[in-house]
Amino acid sequence: MTIPLKLHVGGMDCAACATKIENAMKRLPGVTDISVSYGQELLSVTLDEDRTSRAVIEGKIRALGYTPAGSDVARTPANDAQAATAPWWRSPRGRLVIGTAALLAVAYIVSHIEPSWATWAYVAATAIGLVPIGRRAIVAALSGTPFSIEMLMSVAALGAVAIGQAPEAALVIFLFSVGELLEGLASGRARAGIRALMDLVPRTARRLRGSEVETVPVEALQIGDVVLVRPGDRVPSDGDVIDGTSGVDEAPVTGESVAVLKEPGSTVYAGSIGIDGELQVKISRTTADNTIARIIHAVEEAQATKAPVARFIETFSQWYTPAAMAISLLVIVGPPLLFGADWFTWIYRGLAVLLIACPCALVISTPAAVASGLANGARRGLLMKGGAALETLSKVKTVAFDKTGTLTRGKPQITDIVCLAGDENDMLAMAAAVERGSSHPLGLAIVAEAERRGLDIPRAFGGSSVTPGKAVTARLKAGFVSVGSPRHAAGKSALTPDQADRVAALEQAGKTVVVVLQGAQALGMIALRDEPRPDARAGLEKLRSLGVRSVMLTGDNARTATSIGSLLGLDVRAELLPDAKLAAIAAYRAKGPIAMIGDGINDAPALAAASVGIAMGGGTDVALETADVALMKERIEGVAALISLSRATMSNIWQNIALALGLKAIFLVTTLVGSTPLWMAILADTGATVLVTANALRLLRYGNRRSD
Incomplete structure (x- = not known):
């Protein structure tokens, strides 16, 4: 039976992680439509359970060093927050750091207590620390990713032991573990933007049942339910106000810093905050389909969509790693074979080149910046x-x-009122009486202005009659009053030449002019325009x-x-x-x-x-x-x-690329001249990865302290 399957996979930090999992899934029978997003920590596949079980997929993921954290379950603020707040020392990477540090410390102590055992102590520390890394390297190689960072690290550590540099091998394993842990922590920071969006939605809502108020989980809300939003409460889901008036802070959703007045008929969005009044809101969208949920979904899909520069970097890195291994081999065998140089020296330098060549910093340089830029934009x-x-x-x-x-x-506004006879407010009130009940945008604008001024709008007897393209006429207490085009007024000889010139000037300014007539007398002109x-x-x-x-x-x-x-x-x-x-x-x-x-x-x-x-x-x-x-x-x-x-994001990307490649170039030169020990070579990659990620995280704060 073929079914869709989604797994949340913990521990993915960059595109290289996603590639390893994707390659492994491609080798499993009955697994198709594979999609891996490290930003969402999500694996999506179509699975033929008769050929491959879900347990096999989860076992393969664990063997690669990642953690399948649940399937077919929607992410919620609760489970995301729980994952985010788990202490680092409880994670697999945290335990590996603690374990390798302990092994290194024990070997160091042994080397001082019994120097003759020093080499074997460091060899033991290297071997034990290398077991999980080597196992992941072998699984990745068998699953279609032979040139993984774990493979490079394993070869370098074993090579160092082979040439009698066990202390440096043990130190390299420890530094690699620390680097992986820091990468994971930094990637978690990058995902914090999505968690912040999810936390905008409250966990509970105050649902009205007649005159009773009950507190329910937001997931229990259905379309048509009525909820109570008090001052300081967050709106639990999208809906329409049916009772009450209050200012609402929509900044968490739209970035609008000024409170918006909400009254019956107004729409409110999930995550916005009531300020100074109590609202009754009729729910129009469920929690899974409200504005915040759709924003989160759009941002997660965006993070899974690669930018052109990101696709180029990924393609480049696929060729870069094998080429780096080939160069490392040439460094090892070239000088001894061609010039009779010392084998030990050049094996050591070749292994250092191998460590420097790890592509993690380069691979993560683009997606980390893009993810931070997208999260920053969503927040604003x-x-x-x-x-x-x-x-x-x-x-x-x-x-x-x-x-x-x-x-x-998008709506015309009154820009000019020219009174030709009587009082301006009286003329405007009569025009509003004629237009009351009209659906025409000009009529709606006239009525709205009269109401804004608080005018007493007279009652029309028998309603209004419309002469298409010319005028609207109604019988008021003062007589028949029309609101019509200047051409209609001119046909009644109601405008003097000076008044006609005034109409022309207003129209030349891009405004629409209507003339208010009482019988054949022009009371005034109203100019309207859709204002900027x-x-x-x-x-x-x-x-x-x-x-x-x-x-x-x-x-x-x-x-x-x-x-x-x-x-x-x-x-x-x-x-x-x-x-x-x-x-x-x-x-x-x-x-x-x-x-x-x-x-x-x-x-x-x-x-x-x-x-x-x-x-x-x-x-x-x-x-x-x-x-x-x-x-x-x-x-x-x-x-x-x-x-x-x-522009800031693209600048950040090029900074990251320059940082990643620049550090590698510097360390490559120092390695070839014999100035870089193995433990420092690993910093060329893990250190660069942490610096690149930290630089990308600066984008999360972009725009906070300056005007864009």
Whole structure:
């Protein structure tokens, strides 16, 4: 019977670990669709149980030195936190460090008590410490990974013993164990970003059952349940407010630092925090499908997706290790055979070269930085769906924006009220009375402004009548009042030449003008426009400071688009049909990588055509499931933050590569001239690995102390 199987595998620190497990699985009959993610510590396979049992798979994983920690079980904050807080000395690597340290100490003591036994004491310490490492090397070799770091270490240690350098062999084994332990601890830090996201969701919820309140695990919540969120409580899952009013801190989810007012009808997200009021929330998503769960899933998938530079490094390392072993062999046999040099000296130096050649630091240099960059972005509401998007963003020179709902609010706002007769508020109240009940965006904006001012909106008798394309008319206590186009007003000869010029000036500024008429008399004019987002200008300025060009691509009319473009200071291409917008993106892309920013719905073709598609949308399905990047905090400034973070990540990657290769080059030279002992050679790899990982972890704090 064929079944899907998922195993959480503890102890994976880098891509080399994942490769060993993947190669081992490929050699087992009936195991297909193999996927290994060291970032998630997850193995996924399709298993034919008639050919290979799950016990065999778990046994193979253990033989390679890793720990299968459970299967087919969803990760939860509880079990992740338990794994994260386990003390290092209880782990297999911690026990190996303690054991090798004890053996080394015993050998050292023996060498001082009875010098004649010193060599055998160190040989015994090396042999015992080498048993688990050698066993893993043999299993890896038989499973398709002959050039593992364990194999290099075993050959170097045995070679050192063979030439009478048992003390150094024992020290090498100990330092290797310490290096592996430090790598594991550093990788755990890199995974802390995901655990922090998981911890945003509370473990329990206060569910309402009639007038009773019961405390239940969040996993027990069902769609339709009503929960109580008090000040200071975290929202247990996505839902809609049905009662109460409160400010809600959404920073844990969207990165938005300002509290958002929530009232009946508002949507709240799992992990956000109530501030000053009590809310009753009707659950719309289960815990496994809420915003936090989907963000975690997206980030974990992104970490499993390799960036182009990461794929290159992995391919390079596959050739690098065999080549390094060949060079080590040449160092050992070349000088003695060709120049009659001392065999002992060059065997010793060749073994040191072998230790220096271990590829761990190089292999982990890229994925560690990418994982940290993705985790940093997720924490700040910048959700990237893979290392490829992260890498491409660092090269972007042009950013194309849709207008409506992206650069602008997506809803028209009143910009000017020109009173021609009577009181401005009275005129606005009458216009709102005519438009009340309308679904037209202009009418909704007029009613909203009247309500914002607290005006007493009169009642219309018999409702409103609509003359399509011209006006909306209603009978009020003061008589018949119309809200219509300037052309409609001109047809009634209601506008003087000066008033008509005023209308033209407003329209030239990209605004839509309506005229309020009482009978044939013009009471006033109301100008509306879909105004830019408050942060749009600052966000575009930050892009300019990064050397990135911004352009607006919109299907809106040229007059309105040009007006918005001049306000924001960016290039405009207007009146673009969908095909023309795609052609424009293709033309920009031919000159270099381009990012497209849209709302993720009607802009889907353009988002797909760009080098990187970025969806605006706080927590919506579209924002999480379309495009390559989602801005959970709906701010233009997030685009600059994305590019800044991606550039920092790529810079970190190249620093890591230079650090890994530079240290190896330095130690190679010192080894060939005879200045590097074996115990120091191992530091060229384990030390570099720890330094590279620590450097990558700096990205977790990127943006904390400076503006992006």
